[in-house]
Amino acid sequence: MSAEPPAVAATPDAAALAAWMAAHVAGFRGPLQLSKFAGGQSNPTYLARASSGDYVVRCKPAPAAELPPSAHAIEREFRVMQALAGSAVPLAPTFALCADESVIGRVFYVMGHVPGRCFAENDLPGMGRDERRAIFDEANRVIAALHAIDPVAAGLGDHGPAQDYLPRQIARWTRQYRLAETQRIEAMESLIAWLPTALPTASTRLCLLHGDFKLDNLIFDASEPRVVAVLDWELSTLGDPLADFAYHCLPWHTAPGLLHGLAGLDLDALGLPAEAEYRQAYATRRGIEIGSEWNFYLAFNCFRLAGIFQGVLRRSLDGTASHVRAADFGRMAPVMAELGWRLAQSSSECCMA
Numbered sequence: 001m002s003a004e005p006p007a008v009a010a011t012p013d014a015a016a017l018a019a020w021m022a023a024h025v026a027g028f029r030g031p032l033q034l035s036k037f038a039g040g041q042s043n044p045t046y047l048a049r050a051s052s053g054d055y056v057v058r059c060k061p062a063p064a065a066e067l068p069p070s071a072h073a074i075e076r077e078f079r080v081m082q083a084l085a086g087s088a089v090p091l092a093p094t095f096a097l098c099a100d101e102s103v104i105g106r107v108f109y110v111m112g113h114v115p116g117r118c119f120a121e122n123d124l125p126g127m128g129r130d131e132r133r134a135i136f137d138e139a140n141r142v143i144a145a146l147h148a149i150d151p152v153a154a155g156l157g158d159h160g161p162a163q164d165y166l167p168r169q170i171a172r173w174t175r176q177y178r179l180a181e182t183q184r185i186e187a188m189e190s191l192i193a194w195l196p197t198a199l200p201t202a203s204t205r206l207c208l209l210h211g212d213f214k215l216d217n218l219i220f221d222a223s224e225p226r227v228v229a230v231l232d233w234e235l236s237t238l239g240d241p242l243a244d245f246a247y248h249c250l251p252w253h254t255a256p257g258l259l260h261g262l263a264g265l266d267l268d269a270l271g272l273p274a275e276a277e278y279r280q281a282y283a284t285r286r287g288i289e290i291g292s293e294w295n296f297y298l299a300f301n302c303f304r305l306a307g308i309f310q311g312v313l314r315r316s317l318d319g320t321a322s323h324v325r326a327a328d329f330g331r332m333a334p335v336m337a338e339l340g341w342r343l344a345q346s347s348s349e350c351c352m353a
Helices: 012-026 073-084 128-149 165-180 186-197 241-254 275-285 294-318 326-330 332-345
Strands: 031-035 045-050 052-059 093-099 109-110 207-209 218-220 227-230 236-241
Touching: 012 031, 012 045, 052 073, 073 093, 073 109, 093 186, 109 218, 128 207, 128 218, 128 227, 128 241, 128 275, 165 186, 165 236, 165 294, 186 294, 186 332, 207 241, 236 294, 241 275, 241 294, 294 332
Parallel strands: none
Antiparallel strands: 031 045, 045 052, 052 109, 093 109, 207 236, 218 227
């Protein structure tokens, strides 16, 4: 989850971009008009309207020399979207990647514009019960389809290390948390000690992970409960699919408000599935069983988010945070750590719903 987008880059030079697209995007015809999409994308994203149609231009927020080596990896996004074209995972068509920063001052790629609906609120206000249930079932279908793809057959066998996904992630976010630490959070200390000792023993096939699979990264058809494109593949990698799916399920465990959670809402009245029902639908589609290890994956994702939010808080205190709600997000670090530790101490049958 990208809680804090970086400072927005200046709008690219439309004339320079149009000249490049004329040479690299088949069928492109200018002139070009650019407008930035609203929202919290970690990479500035623009709607590009041209005589030949509408496109989307997704840019890094700064020249590569100013970014950490693995930050804002739109090259990875472009590659995985190209590899999955024509698969069971709906995607926007990709046209061209430009690694030459001299064109518009940033690395960028061009993809097709897919019209449709994007939902920021997980409780889907203003919708009927049947439509809410259908939208959630469709999201479940798509993430199950993603995890069913063979990365090697898709040409993505090198999209991430093939082993030790969870130990590497735990070590990485522990380091990140320590670098950003501003106070002692007892629940975080407990998670840091517990997670390496509680790694699931069940074997899971290495899968392609989206990394940020949530409702507002899906575009739905304008009138049907059907996903027409999955967005924001920046965090995609290879790893344990239950880690990816548990992240997707965190709204059932978080309160409404800043993180748009579902905990405490009358799910039946809304027409939304309980978390256990949603989890079983995924397991049935995948042909797997999800047992007592489920709470480990939930706790792991709470730990990861607590590390992210702690970094946001550090930048807010240092005066380098760019998001207007950085301090609000930063204060979520102990909340997520405490939720994670509660989940770690519970059995799968005691998950909050």
